[in-house]
Amino acid sequence: MIDTATASAFFTSGISQVIGALLFILLAPLVGGIITGLDRKITARMQGRVGPPVLQPFYDIKKLFEKEKMVVTTAENFWVFAYLVFIVISGMLLFANSDLLLVIFALTLAHVFLILGAYSTGSPYAHVGAERELIALMSVEPMIIVAAVGLYMVTGSFETYGIIVSSTAPILLIPCLFIGMVYILTVKLGKSPFDIATSHHAHQELVKGLTTEFSGSTLGMIEIAHLYELVFLLGFLFLFFGLAAPLIGIVVIAAVYLLEIFIDNAASRAKWQFVFKGCWAITLVLGFLNLFALYFVR
Amino acid sequence: MAGRIVVPFGPQHPVLPEPIHLDLVLEDERVVEAIPSIGYVHRGLEKLVEKRDFKDFVYIAERICGICSFTHSVGYCKAIEAIMDLQVPERAQYLRTIWSEYSRLHSHLLWLGLYADAMGFENLFMNAWRIRETILDAMEETTGGRVIQGVCKVGGVRRDISDAKLKEMTAKLDSIGGEIEDLCHVFFDDASVKHRSVGVGMLSKEDAHKLGAVGPVAKGSGIALDLRQTGYSAYGSLDFKPIVETGCDCYSRCIVRAKELAQSVDLIKQAAANIPAGDIEVKVKGNPDGEYFSRVEQPRGECIHYVKANGSKNILRERVRTPSSANIPPLVKMLEGCQMADVPVIVLSIDPCIGCAER
Amino acid sequence: MLDMLCFLILFPLIAALLMLILPNGNARDIIVKIAALITAAGSVYLFIETFGKGIRYVSIGNGTVDLIVFVAELVIALFIIAISLKFRKYIVTALGAIQLAFVLYLEYLMHSGVLPAAGELFADEFSMIMTLIIGLIGGIICVYSVGYMRGYHEMHKDVKDHRKLFFFLIFLFLSAMYGVVYSNNLVWLLMFWEITSLCSFLLIGYARDELSWNNAFRALMFNVLGGIAFSAAILYIVAVIGDFGYLFMDKLLASGSAVAIIPAALIGFAGLTKSAQYPFSSWLVGAMVAPTPVSALLHSSTMVKAGVYIIVRFAPIYEMTYTGMALSLVGGITFLIASAVAIGQSNAKKVLAYSTIANLGLVVACAGIGTEAAIWAAILLIIFHAVAKSLLFLSVGSVEHQKHSRDIEDMTGLISEMPKVSVMMLIGIAGMFLAPFGMLISKWAAIVAFIDAMKPFGAVYIMIIAFGSALTVFFWTKWMGKLIEVRHPKTPLAREATPQEMFSLYFLTTLTVLATIFFPLISYDLIIPYLESLGSAVPVLLSSGDIITMFIMTVTIVLLPLSMAYFSNGRTIKGQYMSGRPVDAELNFSGSLGRTMKTDISNYYIEEYFGEEKNCRYGIVISVLILAVLAAILVYTFTSGAVL
Amino acid sequence: MGLFSMTKTVLKSLFKKPATIRYPAEPAKRFEGTRGQMEIDIDKCIFCGLCSKHCPADAITVNKNERTWSINRLWCICCNSCAENCNKDAIYQTNVYHAPIVAGETDVDVYQGKPVEEKPAAAEEKAA
């Protein structure tokens, strides 16, 4: 589609990294917000109702920053802020040609910060939410690492631009890993049936789980981080297509996202045991088979 | 190694539609102890009989609870009518039956929604409540109230439903039948729903008997306990069998209620087809003197209005034993050893209505 | 050069002997500190002196030293037999007897030949790294012990005071460790190896109660087993290969897989026992009964490090052989299962023990693969693990002294009570698993290395490390969570630990941070030259981009705490959400039945999946199976001569 | 056992017009018999107090001397009992709900009957 030679020339230049990072910082919240807004709208329609305006996520965030700054302990803000910062950093790195594994570790670090924030409040509900988020983190982590390795084995590069400019779309060789990623995406997006640690609406056994004690601007930071993370995750999925099939990539990712919304609406929340076992089983079976096969294809 | 986690569950908790508190003691997420405490909605309304005329008290009785409001008024009126030996006209009896079953429809749809929500199945909740609105419309159109109807009175009912309207109502029920079926299909078959409810909150038949379970809780544990079989209102002349499931878990309780939806629709149709013409109330003269335990089958099970009167216009004692209070002991049993995630599901599975449990 | 190597072996030995005569008291304590300081300084001096000079050999070979070595080995074997007889541990006696027989037979064989006198001791970049670890961390642990042991005996009046012996053993240990690291002559190495086994045995049995003895004997049993494998390797060289020259490690390594695979495998086996891999892991867990500095010593800088050191040394031999794969699979399985077991533990020292076992497993896995990238990862792992783990052990020890519990649950909200120690502990934990700290870089390197492991095995390793690191995240994070989970702030303790303890902690914290910041230097100036000395082309392991990435993360982490200043302004502080229940300051609320309920919050241990017993059983079964395969491979190699 | 048994309902809802009534942009649905707020035709009232006596919420205050009839909107449960008990059919129920009351606004509606002097009107009524 796109002339790979010019593309790789562009992508290896340092300036592209700066542009990538800047674009991410500036555009990700907008894109993420609109996607989230559409998500809520479509969800509402699936439930037979009108739903909020598409810009609702932005109103919500604006509102949160207008509220009183209320905390259980001032430390919680620090952890949450660190979470936001590292989500942004991992996104920047992803969009600025960094080593994929380091990007993943940065993302893990970000989540550890969020979890620590919940712990720091010393509240029973936040605590249980934190433990559950930790389980969720443990559930998805292997798949992400395996996916990164798979991408490397196909494209010979751990660097994101190196992966993107690869001449064949990685998904052709690692379809199982893509499916696995889609599976764990449900956990990452906190969608039913895997919304064990917290979810956007209430009515769950943990009140608001992880975010129970966060309010006002603290919660606002989390919401913003979610927007960044959403774009990050979709960007990660895009690596499976790269510049070899960008349009197909976008279409498939849009379809995947719609599928996530649909699943969210067509399942009850699973128990954490199921989430954990399910994710690991998927990783083990799909991940191992695909990697194993790759060794012979390569 | 696992340490204890003690969580105060309720009174304010998003999964609880009503305030109840559990001292929840967990190990990892397994519940090792869950002792309820109630009293957050206790009003003491039984005492109001001393202040209100026995005929006006029916307005209070209706407000014991806003969900089976209608059946409460039937239970209360029935007690007074039994004491005073009033002959309530047949048409009124049929109307009471129809509205009672509408109440059951609305209550069960409401419950199915809340239950789905306890499992985190938001869409199911929304759709259950969407369908429920059509039931409420019928209620509002015929009685004037969506959830508190105010049509039952001592000696009969206040409003009549024209035969044309009855036809229209049954037609409407037919038209939403498909949607209800789709909804039940999800509760019956969906893998994620089963994951959350099969084998959860076990209550054996013996325990159900010993712990005095009533309503769908008893029926889900294999006990055919349905007070409509005593034949009050017009139930004596209608054809139905209590629905019983033997799974003894939350799933069974859910199935019982889902199947009762179809049963209620059927009962309404039967009643609408057979309703005789005539008066809808008798004149009430004098004051009651005597005592009676009036039993009715509410959506949540057996409810008792015990009335004792001594011939004055204020009765002496009104005691209401509501289904939810009878189902609390079984609840304690069901919660033993479950997972934290099951707590809302189990609590919801008895369809707790604290409003009436505490009055 | 010669002086320094000998000095580092001999000085601690002399110090050790001195300890035996010095009475308990301030004077001894000061001398301990001075001796530790000298040892550490000596290590640093040696490091600086040899820096950038590549490999160096020293020969001091003459008959006397060999005789001493022989006598020492004899004495050790006899001692083992004697003490095990006394305690009726007859398996150990049997093993000791075998060992004795081996030593005697070896001496008999050697008697006829003449050992070429060429470089019994040597030093290269790898040994320098080990020198620093032993000198700095071992030394600081000695300093820490001074305060700790005094407190220990104040608390435990029932334990008889053997502090003389304690410090003797500790210094002896350090001496032996230097010996292990500097020996080029395998016979010498074996002697130092056995000394470490014996020292650890006596240190684990320090409390002299039944539990301690039992655990000490378990350690001894496995280590002697490893010792036998080690001597078998030497016997093989002497009896089968028949060339005494191969008793020198450099020769043996240079001879390549074809010659060396069998002794390398046997020595690798010895390494497995010493580094507490499955199925031998239980000794290290049992070693927790010893006073905390001992655990720290065993876990971070000595003992287990000797095990992985030797395996990493022999790594080039393992490259691309099934023997190597078998060893590294044992490591991989150990990494995976020990990490899982750690989740089910609430005893801080046990968590540390299992995490040590897991990390060593990863080192072994890398070493077994034997590629340059893998060795690079293995050495990084050794460094970062030593630093962070010793920090963690010592901080746990200090907390234990204050709270009289080593249970992580009892560390709830520690940050408000012991802020300094807690922050250091947090750094230590972060050092174990979080970017941009060292361990994580090593893990990253391991992943990269694994991909290129022997063909289909790569997939297995990737799975192992992917799952294993997920498990690691779980148990470390929840521990961190406990430390910072403040339900109601308490006033900090005025004195969180003795000055010696605090000094050691500050020192190790600094080391952890410095190692992270300067890790590119460590890589370029120490590890890469070592890899080059192995003679193969060294792949580019760190691109400048990666270093920049790491740098960005490090700087961010360092800057983030500054935000605290902003966040502590203008906030309304409200209590926790308790479902609307009124609560008091301790979060007690009135429960049902008129009781007052205390809000307990404990971590998850998920024993249904991560129970110790079940998982250890899996670990043992799987690793025994792999070892059986390894044995089969060796037998095949032995009989057919083809290297698998 | 089915996966995603909800599919049919979800898709149907997605492509159908939402069930939502966009109140307040659209008018609320209301039935003829809906129980709304009580109104009084004060001219018919004879201030006998029967309604007040039978009000289960004690929402009505009748002052015979001042000829006022007042109803507390925050007390009334719209049960229609007063209307049923009024012999003069002065009270009637509408199907309009009462608007929310902001703190500080009045919640009691007072109706002032015409002064008593209007004897002729009463006489007329008697005659009729």
Place this chain on the structure above:
Amino acid sequence: MSGLTKSPWIIHYDASSCNGCDIEVLACLTPLYDVERFGILNTGNPKHADIFVVTGSVNEQNRQVIKNIYDQMPKPNVVIGVGICACSGGVFKECYNVAGGVGQVIPVDVYVPGCSVRPEQIIDGVVKALGILEEKRAAFAAESKKGTDTGANADAKKDGGN
């Protein structure tokens, strides 16, 4: 336009209501009335909520619960009493265990009469509450601007901490 009035999140507490009003509050969230059109979410957590919807009357046990929930809501916030029970104690106001309307415990901004209230009335009530919320927000913004200059927040920190 402030974000607050476009995204009012509610918390609902059933004081001692008969359920009638509760289920009508819930009904507002469901497809027919769908208050998410106004950005309203039912959070179930006081710390996330802007509007406190109380149904039912105050009694001995729940008065502290109501206070506690109200106290944990960050400012600016409003309280809506829904149903006559919440307004005044309703038909139960003479029961021995009913202390009266929610106004007994916390300041109420909007009363929604009805027994039971109807979803449309609740929507009307919320719309009124939004107006009040906007006023409070403006006042709050002005005050906290002052607050940071004078350090007035210092004592806000002290009280209520536990």
Place this chain on the structure above:
Amino acid sequence: MHKEEQTITEVGVDNLVSEVSKMYDEGYRLVQIGCGKYDDIFEINYSFDKDCKFVNLRLKITEGVVVPSITGVYLCAFIYENEIHDLFGVSIKDIAIDFKGNLIRTSVKNPFNTPTVTKVKAAKPAKSENAAAAGAKPDVKSDAKPDTKPDAEKKKEEA
């Protein structure tokens, strides 16, 4: 008119448990326990049901008599017995799950044991604080000033 047949048999404090056991053995279900106070007599009804056959045991006692618990036979009786204890002040001994007066915490002690219905107007706030659990002192500081009463309340008082 449909009217169920309902028998009532009187029992005494001493044969209560044995009579209840008999019902249990015959396969009856405990439907409810209800109490009423008429003049000075507490009348406690124990209702049972078997296949829609409804029978009652009635215990009449005066103030101060201790009633034995039947939770040994029907565990579920605890909920009714605690309620009777809380509302009427009847003491019942050996309840299997004894809430010790904390099942329904009322503002008036044993409200059904007091003659009049009408409550004390506007409960004193001070008292309510005491009603909080033993030991747990409320952390709540309300912004509500004690005199912030809705106008409805004020008017009620004026009236």
